[in-house]
Amino acid sequence: MREEILKVDNLGVYFYAGDREIPAVDGVSFSLEKGETLGIVGESGCGKSVTALSIMRLLQSPPARIVKGRILFKGENLLDKSADEMREIRGKEISMVFQEPMTSLNPVLTIGRQISEVLIQHLDLSKKEALARTVEMLKLVKIPLPEKVVKQYPHQLSGGMRQRVMIAMALACNPSLLIADEPTTALDVTVEAQILELINELKNKFHSSVIIISHDLGIVADIADKVAVMYAGRIVEYSDTGSVFSNPKHPYTKGLLEAIPHMNMDRRQKLKEIRGTVPVPGEIKEGCRFKNRCNYAQEICRLKEPPIVQVGANQVSCWNYT
Amino acid sequence: MSVKLLEVKNLKKYFPLKKYLPGNDTDYIKAVDGIDFYINSGEILGLVGESGCGKSTTVRTVLRLLDPTDGMIIFEGQDITRFNKKQLRNAYKHMQLVFQDPYASLNPRKTVGKAIDEVLAVHGMKNKMQRRETVQALFGMVGLKGEENKYPHEFSGGQRQRVVIARALAVNPKLLICDEPVSALDVSIQAQIINLLTDLKNRLGLSYLFISHDLRVVKYISDRVAVMYLGKIVETAPSEELFRNPAHPYSKALLSVTSELGTVTKKKKILLEGEVPSPVNPPSGCRFRTRCKYADKVCSEIEPEPKSIGNGHYVCCHLC
Numbered sequence: 001m002r003e004e005i006l007k008v009d010n011l012g013v014y015f016y017a018g019d020r021e022i023p024a025v026d027g028v029s030f031s032l033e034k035g036e037t038l039g040i041v042g043e044s045g046c047g048k049s050v051t052a053l054s055i056m057r058l059l060q061s062p063p064a065r066i067v068k069g070r071i072l073f074k075g076e077n078l079l080d081k082s083a084d085e086m087r088e089i090r091g092k093e094i095s096m097v098f099q100e101p102m103t104s105l106n107p108v109l110t111i112g113r114q115i116s117e118v119l120i121q122h123l124d125l126s127k128k129e130a131l132a133r134t135v136e137m138l139k140l141v142k143i144p145l146p147e148k149v150v151k152q153y154p155h156q157l158s159g160g161m162r163q164r165v166m167i168a169m170a171l172a173c174n175p176s177l178l179i180a181d182e183p184t185t186a187l188d189v190t191v192e193a194q195i196l197e198l199i200n201e202l203k204n205k206f207h208s209s210v211i212i213i214s215h216d217l218g219i220v221a222d223i224a225d226k227v228a229v230m231y232a233g234r235i236v237e238y239s240d241t242g243s244v245f246s247n248p249k250h251p252y253t254k255g256l257l258e259a260i261p262h263m264n265m266d267r268r269q270k271l272k273e274i275r276g277t278v279p280v281p282g283e284i285k286e287g288c289r290f291k292n293r294c295n296y297a298q299e300i301c302r303l304k305e306p307p308i309v310q311v312g313a314n315q316v317s318c319w320n321y322t
Numbered sequence: 323m324s325v326k327l328l329e330v331k332n333l334k335k336y337f338p339l340k341k342y343l344p345g346n347d348t349d350y351i352k353a354v355d356g357i358d359f360y361i362n363s364g365e366i367l368g369l370v371g372e373s374g375c376g377k378s379t380t381v382r383t384v385l386r387l388l389d390p391t392d393g394m395i396i397f398e399g400q401d402i403t404r405f406n407k408k409q410l411r412n413a414y415k416h417m418q419l420v421f422q423d424p425y426a427s428l429n430p431r432k433t434v435g436k437a438i439d440e441v442l443a444v445h446g447m448k449n450k451m452q453r454r455e456t457v458q459a460l461f462g463m464v465g466l467k468g469e470e471n472k473y474p475h476e477f478s479g480g481q482r483q484r485v486v487i488a489r490a491l492a493v494n495p496k497l498l499i500c501d502e503p504v505s506a507l508d509v510s511i512q513a514q515i516i517n518l519l520t521d522l523k524n525r526l527g528l529s530y531l532f533i534s535h536d537l538r539v540v541k542y543i544s545d546r547v548a549v550m551y552l553g554k555i556v557e558t559a560p561s562e563e564l565f566r567n568p569a570h571p572y573s574k575a576l577l578s579v580t581s582e583l584g585t586v587t588k589k590k591k592i593l594l595e596g597e598v599p600s601p602v603n604p605p606s607g608c609r610f611r612t613r614c615k616y617a618d619k620v621c622s623e624i625e626p627e628p629k630s631i632g633n634g635h636y637v638c639c640h641l642c
Binding site: 044273 | 373535565575
């Protein structure tokens with residue numbers, strides 16, 4: 001049975017600074033089914049983290065404001081929820097793992113205290129029950145000697161271990177949706193592989209859905225079922241992982257894949273560059289946002305924003321396919 | 323016959339740990355613990371390894387920004403290990419460094435042209451007109467023609483890295499040491515900088531020591547690659563050979579977790595157990611043995627020496 005967990009519909013998040021209006025996310029739509037993993041890729045400033053934070057309703061307002069769209073979680077619009085209702089959902093139904101595990105753990109509380117807090121808050125467990133479950137969770141994320149680690153403080157653990165603690169905390173209440181924002185960017189490649197494997201394993205165990213946000217196409221290619229490629233606040237290409245990586249349609253996606261040296265590439269071959277620079281949010285006001293760096297830009301790309309069209313298996317936002 | 327531009331012999335760099343109690347022996351962090359490598363003229367040597375394995379310490383020690391604990395650094399046939407400041411300044415004309423973070427390596431209060439002008443003046447170019455022309459030529463070379471009167475904040479990350487490269491080239495170096503030069507940049511910008519570096523190498527006949535944790539980039543750019551683990555070089559080989567035929571168990575694991583894009587079939591990943599041990603008390607014998615599934619009795623007793631397995635491929639492992 002296909003069951004839709006999350007549906008983001010035409011989401012728009014603008015930041016206001018003085019009298020400037022910066023559209024960080026502008027008309028983003030995607031959906032996620034139970035047990036599915038969605039990868040969101042894009043470069044810095046493309047709006048991928050802002051999208052995640054709006055789902056969690058963690059954006060500070062002002063300066064941010066959600067100006068349009070709906071975020072339907074199990075059929076209910078999260079944007080209509082009160083702060084108290086959101087607090088019930090956050091950590092229990094939807095939880096998040098951040099990039100930097102050191103800054104997202106409280107340095108003065110023990111690991112055990114931090115994880116059991118979630119359980120006491122959401123599941124009404126007693127302190128003792130919560131601690132027992134914490135040890136169980138730490139075992140699940142493969143932390144050696146969990147009974148010892150619950151009494152330790154974050155600084156006593158390595159980066160990889162801290163990220164495991166974060167994952168244990170995020171999964172403590174068995175959420176339906178886990179959002180992982182660059183979960184392995186601060187880690188070494190061999191540890192990264194361990195953490196990704198762990199996320200995948202636990203996702204299957206708990207039947208959760210996962211959104212994984214990364215700038216690294218390799219990670220997303222490995223772990224995601226579906227991929228959304230973001231550029232300057234919009235999704236430019238959206239499809240299942242295989243189609244995006246083996247049969248990209250949007251000039252930006254194509255460019256990105258060609259710009260990365262492949263393992264079986266001839267060294268005499270020059271890397272294809274994407275010219276120009278990554279735009280700062282709000283820099284491009286009209287037309288296609290990629291037009292200044294695109295080799296296929298036409299007259300219409302300068303004037304009007306491209307519609308989303310279906311090309312093969314992919315949804316692509318580009319005038320060349322209309 | 324290729325000429326060795328830089329040769330490093332048995333280089334060691336230990337950092338003492340603070341002593342809290344008198345009487346105890348001081349412990350040392352053995353960041354780099356006896357490594358040998360060389361770079362031929364016109365060659366690119368890639369150095370890969372995870373954080374804490376000693377890549378950056380190696381760079382800093384080779385440049386004598388840190389004093390080596392032991393070993394020899396031979397640059398252009400001269401032993402620079404015991405050079406004094408004045409002698410080093412001369413040597414620096416031939417070896418330059420490009421850092422990872424282009425935001426932190428430029429002075430925000432100087433125009434980028436001025437920053438390079440200063441380098442030229444320090445290295446003895448007295449004529450102002452000549453300096454200005456050189457600065458213009460350098461900016462042209464890195465693709466920033468006519469931008470020399472801007473301040474660093476007016477540039478994007480990729481452009482700043484170009485400025486840093488121009489500054490390094492100002493003294494006509496023979497060796498450019500690049501410490502993670504593209505890691506801080508967006509993916510679409512990385513290719514621009516990599517292409518620039520390869521272009522400059524071909525045009526000016528430079529040699530690079532290229533450090534990165536991104537194996538795809540290292541494979542693409544390097545002629546030879548050295549893999550570091552916990553202060554030691556565990557394997558060296560020509561780039562193609564190493565990536566086709568990795569011999570050391572650590573290199574194998576490292577290569578297996580680098581994802582191949584655009585292929586549908588997923589390859590088998592070798593997941594390492596545990597984490598890198600502390601460099602204060604590294605394991606006896608082979609340093610990788612605590613995480614190696616092939617580890618044998620001999621691995622804990624005798625430290626493996628590099629041995630040749632053909633095709634210029636050297637590996638430090640008892641079982642290869």
